[in-house]
Amino acid sequence: MKFKASAKYQIPRGTDDLMPGEVEIWQWAEAKAREICRLYDYKEIRTPIFEYTELFQRGVGEATDIVEKEMYSFQDRGKRDVSLRPEGTAGVVRSFVEKKIFAEPQPTKWYYMGPMFRYENPQAGRRRQFHQFGVEVFGSSDPALDAEVISLGIHFFESLGLKGVRAEINSVGDPEVRAVYREKLIEYFEPYKAELSTEAQGRLYKNPLRILDSKDPKTKEIAQGAPSILDHLNEPSRKHFEQLKQYLDMLGVEYVINDRLVRGLDYYTHTAFEFMVDIPGAQASTIGGGGRYNGLVEEFGGPEMPGVGFGIGLERVMLAIGEQKVDVPVKTGLDCYLVTLGDEAKLYGAKLLNEMRHAGLTADRDYLDRKLKAQFKAADRLQARFVAILGDEELKQGQINVKQLATGEQETVKLEELIPYLKERS
Incomplete structure (x- = not known):
């Protein structure tokens, strides 16, 4: 009889099951992120998956796509408005202020990893539940x-x-620069208002910088002629941007200046940047991005305290790893598959298997009482390097037969020497 899964119990659209074989690649990438952060002296922080909705409205910006259209928001049983986190920075800044970390010696360097949630149109590298690796300083x-x-x-x-x-960089100036530039953009886009997308028209007087980030073809074409923010920087903003480029040159970091890069969040000041890579099949080649947010701590009730950070989409990282056929050094298979023949050998086998695992060997055995041939097939399927065969007679003699599957070579060793034997050859 064929089993057909009910639609009632299918995975929600825009989410994924990460299966064995995939998970190991994720673990490897996450371990790399943690190791890099350790080298740079960044410490991990873990914030709640849901926060009060106002946190994101205030921190991310009410005129952003995230707040206007993409948040998973609901009321809890106490009638409080809460939302699943759509990004990581707001929660990290909230923690920095709430725990009064600003009163401690600075700078504070943190990183985070975990799931985020946005109600988006699912596609390659863009999921409704997605994962980010981010840093905040x-x-x-x-x-x-x-x-x-x-x-x-x-x-x-x-x-x-x-x-x-590659890194694409821009300066979005300070509040003074943005106020002047905002008026310049309104002045530029007003004559084209009827030709702009409905979404861009709604942003014209609320947040015209976001029009530069539009995906609508006609709006993008019009935006190409918009004035550049780099032509309107004041002296502090211009100096900050010039020094950033000098440091990147000194560090050997390749970058491209993109004066249309504004990012999708309202809290950025001065530096804005994106990490870009070509991923065929994905709508965009942005794999991560971030910037400086000098007013966000103050916005959340803390003192005037600058900050800078990024968020990297791990689903897009996985797409790039697959597309570039990166050789991921993930260990697969077993060190040893234990075959037991006879009741006494089966009972002792439980002890032997436990000892192998405690010694750091990856080991397994049959639990379905299969014949010898079927157990060898299972060992082969599990990519075991060795098969250890223990019968009642061998147990009495204190011996065990060990076969190396790749070569077919077989040896008889003493039971107490099995683990050193395997470790020496694993």
Whole structure:
């Protein structure tokens, strides 16, 4: 009888089951991220998966796609408005302020990893539940920190063996610059208002910088002629951007200046950047991005305290790893598959298997009382390097037969020597 899964019990659209074989690649990439952060002295922080909705409205910006259209928001049983986190920075800043970390010696360097949630149109590398690796640094306005954060991201991609990842950078100025530039954009786009997408028309007077980020073909074409923010930087913003470029040059980080890069969040000041890589089949080649947010800590009730960080989409990292056929050094298979023949051998086998595992060997055995031939097939399917065969007679003699599957060679060793024998050859 064929089993057909009920639609009632199918996975929600835009989410994924990460299966054995895939999970190991994720674990490897996550371990690389943690190792890179350790080298740069960044400490891990873990914040809740849901927060009060107002946190994201205030921190991310009410005129952003995330807040307007993409958040998973609901009321809890106490009638409080809560949302699944759509990004990581707001929660990290909230923790920094709530725990009064700003009163401690600065800078504070943190990183995070975990699931985020946005109600988007699912496609390759863009899921409704997705995962991010991000870093946040508080307490310094030094452009050297902007460069360090960008360099850390590039270092992470290089550690994975990814090729052709580049940084695109821009300055979005300080509040003074953005106020002037906002008026310049409104002045430019107003004559084209009827030709803009409905979404861009809605943003024209609320947040015209976001029009530069539009995916609508006609709007993108019009935006190409918009004034450049780099032509409207004041002296502090211009100096910050020039110093950032000097640090990136010194660090050997390749970058491209993109004066249309504004990012999709309202909290950025000065530096904005994206990590780019070509991924055929994905709508965009952005694999991560971030920037400086000097007013966000203050916005959440803390003192005036600068910050800078990034978020990298791990689903897109996995796409790039697959597309570039990166050789992932994930260990597969068993060190030893234990075959037991006879009741006494089966009972003792439980002890022997336990000892192998405690000695650091990957080991398994049959639990279905299959014949010898079927057990060898199972060992082959599980990619075992060795099969150890223990019968009642061998147990009495204190011996066990060990067969190396790759060569077919078989030896008889003493039971107490089995583990050293396997470890020496694993």
